[in-house]
Amino acid sequence: MKLLLWLSYLGTDFCGYQIQKDKRTVQGELNTAAKCLFGFDCDVTGCSRTDSGVHANTFCCTVAKKGENGLVTDIEAHRIPRALSAHLPPDISVFDAVWVDDDFHPRYDVKYKEYVYRICNASVRDPFEEGRSWYIPRVITDKDVENMSKAASFFVGEHDFSAFMAQGSNVQSTVRNVTYASVEREGDVITFKVAANGFLYNMVRIMMGTLVYVAQGKIEPCRIKEIIESRDRSMAGTTAPAHGLYLNKVVY
Amino acid sequence: MKLLLWLSYLGTDFCGYQIQKDKRTVQGELNTAAKCLFGFDCDVTGCSRTDSGVHANTFCCTVAKKGENGLVTDIEAHRIPRALSAHLPPDISVFDAVWVDDDFHPRYDVKYKEYVYRICNASVRDPFEEGRSWYIPRVITDKDVENMSKAASFFVGEHDFSAFMAQGSNVQSTVRNVTYASVEREGDVITFKVAANGFLYNMVRIMMGTLVYVAQGKIEPCRIKEIIESRDRSMAGTTAPAHGLYLNKVVY
Numbered sequence: 199m200k201l202l203l204w205l206s207y208l209g210t211d212f213c214g215y216q217i218q219k220d221k222r223t224v225q226g227e228l229n230t231a232a233k234c235l236f237g238f239d240c241d242v243t244g245c246s247r248t249d250s251g252v253h254a255n256t257f258c259c260t261v262a263k264k265g266e267n268g269l270v271t272d273i274e275a276h277r278i279p280r281a282l283s284a285h286l287p288p289d290i291s292v293f294d295a296v297w298v299d300d301d302f303h304p305r306y307d308v309k310y311k312e313y314v315y316r317i318c319n320a321s322v323r324d325p326f327e328e329g330r331s332w333y334i335p336r337v338i339t340d341k342d343v344e345n346m347s348k349a350a351s352f353f354v355g356e357h358d359f360s361a362f363m364a365q366g367s368n369v370q371s372t373v374r375n376v377t378y379a380s381v382e383r384e385g386d387v388i389t390f391k392v393a394a395n396g397f398l399y400n401m402v403r404i405m406m407g408t409l410v411y412v413a414q415g416k417i418e419p420c421r422i423k424e425i426i427e428s429r430d431r432s433m434a435g436t437t438a439p440a441h442g443l444y445l446n447k448v449v450y
Numbered sequence: 451m452k453l454l455l456w457l458s459y460l461g462t463d464f465c466g467y468q469i470q471k472d473k474r475t476v477q478g479e480l481n482t483a484a485k486c487l488f489g490f491d492c493d494v495t496g497c498s499r500t501d502s503g504v505h506a507n508t509f510c511c512t513v514a515k516k517g518e519n520g521l522v523t524d525i526e527a528h529r530i531p532r533a534l535s536a537h538l539p540p541d542i543s544v545f546d547a548v549w550v551d552d553d554f555h556p557r558y559d560v561k562y563k564e565y566v567y568r569i570c571n572a573s574v575r576d577p578f579e580e581g582r583s584w585y586i587p588r589v590i591t592d593k594d595v596e597n598m599s600k601a602a603s604f605f606v607g608e609h610d611f612s613a614f615m616a617q618g619s620n621v622q623s624t625v626r627n628v629t630y631a632s633v634e635r636e637g638d639v640i641t642f643k644v645a646a647n648g649f650l651y652n653m654v655r656i657m658m659g660t661l662v663y664v665a666q667g668k669i670e671p672c673r674i675k676e677i678i679e680s681r682d683r684s685m686a687g688t689t690a691p692a693h694g695l696y697l698n699k700v701v702y
Binding site: 206207208253255279280283288289290291292293320321322323324325326328330335 | 458459460505507531532535540541542543544545572573574575576577578580582587
C-alpha cells in the first residue's frame with residue numbers, strides 16, 4: 199500500500215511543483231517532510247506538474263518508500279495530515295491521507311481535474327488579490343462576461359487542443375476531453391472554471407488569454423470553434439499569467 | 451480643501467500604519483507617493499494607527515501640503531486613486547479620493563469604525579489564510595460560536611472598556627460606545643465584527659482573545675458584563691494576534 203495525500207498550496211514562493219536542484223519546490227518540501235516523519239527517503243509522485251506561481255486548492259500525490267511500491271508506518275492514516283503538515287512550511291498543507299493500492303497512479307488514474315482561473319477586474323489593484331489573480335483594470339462588462347461564457351462553451355467535448363498548447367511541447371496526443379467550462383463574475387472577481395480528463399501544457403492559461411480577447415472584442419465567441427479546428431497556437435490569445443491559476447479538484 | 455483618500459492595505463509586510471524611521475510603514479509609503487504625484491511634501495493624516503501586521507479593507511487619510519491646511523492640484527479627484535496607486539507598492543491601493551474642508555479631521559470626525567477579526571478553525575492550516583487569520587486547530591463547535599456571539603452582545607453600549615485595553619496605555623477617557631458586535635461562522639472562518647465610535651489600544655484583539663476563552667469554556671458568556679465592570683485587564687482573555695485583524699469600515 200502507498201499513501202495518497204490531499205494537499206493545498208499557495209504557489210507564490212515556489213518554483214512550481216516539480217523538484218529542481220537548489221530551487222524551492224512543492225515536491226522538494228514534501229520529500230523533506232516525508233523523510234522527517236517516516237524516517238526514510240520517499241518517492242513523492244504528484245497528479246500534475248504545476249508551474250511556478252500556480253496555486254492548488256487541491257493537489258494529490260502518492261508517497262512510497264524510495265525505490266519501492268509502498269511504505270510501512272505505524273502512524274494511523276487519519277493522523278498523517280497534521281503530523282506531516284507539522285514538517286511543512288506554512289504555504290503547503292496536507293488535509294487528508296488515505297491508503298491506496300501499490301498500482302495506483304496519482305496522474306494516470308485521474309478521471310478528471312478541475313482548474314479555476316481568477317481575474318480581478320477593478321479600476322485599482324486589490325492588495326489582498328496580489329499574486330492570487332490576474333489584475334485587469336479595463337472594464338469587463340456583464341455582456342463581456344456573457345460572451346466569455348459563450349466562448350468557453352465551445353471548449354466542451356473531445357477536441358484536439360493543439361491551438362491551446364504552449365509551442366514546443368512534446369506529447370503523444372493533443373486530444374483532450376473537456377467536461378465543462380464556465381465563466382462567472384462575483385464582485386470584482388471573474389472566475390473561469392474548466393474540467394477535463396487531462397490538460398496540455400499551458401492549456402488553461404491560453405484558454406484564459408483567449409477568453410480575455412473575447413471580452414475585449416478582439417475575438418467573436420463563436421470563433422473559438424475555428425481556433426480549435428485550426429490547431430494553430432497563433433490563432434489563440436496570449437498565455438494568461440501563472441498566478442491566477444488554481445488546481446481546484448482532482449477526481450479519481 | 452484637502453484630499454480625503456480611501457485605501458486598503460495588506461498589513462503583513464508593514465510595521466504598522468504610523469511612520470517610523472527606517473521602517474516600512476503605510477504612512478511612509480503614502481508620503482512618498484503623494485510627493486511623487488503632487489511634486490511637494492505632504493502631511494498625511496490617518497483615521498487610526500493600525501499595528502504591525504493589521505490589515506485594512508478600508509482606511510482613510512487626508513493629504514495636505516506640508517505645514518498647510520490644504521493642497522492645490524490640477525489633477526481631477528476621480529483620477530487620483532489610479533494616479534496615486536501607480537506610485538504605491540502592490541500591498542497598498544487607493545480606491546477613492548474626495549475633496550473635504552480644511553477643518554475636516556480623519557480621526558476626530560469619525561462617527562464609527564468597524565473592525566473584523568478572522569479566525570481560521572480547521573484541523574490543519576490553510577495556506578491561503580496564512581497571515582490573514584488566527585489559526586486555531588482546536589474544534590470550535592456551532593454551540594461555541596453561539597456562546598461567542600452571546601458574549602459579544604455584552605460589548606454593545608457605552609461602557610468603560612479599561613479591561614479591554616493594553617496595560618500602560620495612556621488615554622483621557624476609557625469610555626467607548628459599541629454600536630454592534632457579532633460572531634459568525636462560514637466554513638472554516640469565524641468572523642468577529644465590532645463597530646464603535648472609537649477603540650482603545652488593542653481593544654478588538656483583547657475582545658477576540660476573550661471570546662476565544664468563551665469558546666473554550668474558560669469564561670461563561672454572561673461573565674463579559676462583570677469583566678467590563680471590573681475595569682481589570684487581567685480579568686479578560688489574551689490579546690489575539692495582529693494578523694487576524696482588519697479595519698473594515700470608516701463612517702463619517
